[in-house]
Amino acid sequence: MARSVNFVWNFVNELSQRSIKERGVFLSAFDTHPYTKGAGKELVLHSQTLQCVAGEYVTRRKQFKKVRLNWHKSAGGVCRSLGWIPVNTGAAQWKNG
Structure with missing residues (x-):
């Protein structure tokens, strides 16, 4: 899931x-929601997760006052970003307790 989240981050960054x-x-x-609509099925992510990633990107872009932020890398190596997955309690489902 972290690779999918990094992919969404990079897409919103380029967009x-x-x-x-x-x-x-x-x-x-x-404004980014129409561009990511429907991508959750391909990336096996919930739609609220996509919205959280876009919201986090916009927050960080404003915080650092940059036009473009760094890419999140999912491949192995020294320059690899740590994967993070935003968790929405509204989208959480409990199975078997």
Whole structure:
């Protein structure tokens, strides 16, 4: 799941960068939802997880005042990012207790 989350982070990063370059508009977390709609089935992630990743990206971009943040890498090696998975309590399901 961490690789899928990194993939979404990188996609939103590229989408945001292209929006700023082509239209001069910073995307909000709400603006990225139509672009990630339906990707949850392919990436085996819940839709709220995709929304959390987009929200976290926008928060960090504003915090560091950058147009583009670093890519999250999933491959092995020294420059690998640690995987993180945002957990939404609204999307949690309990099975067998």
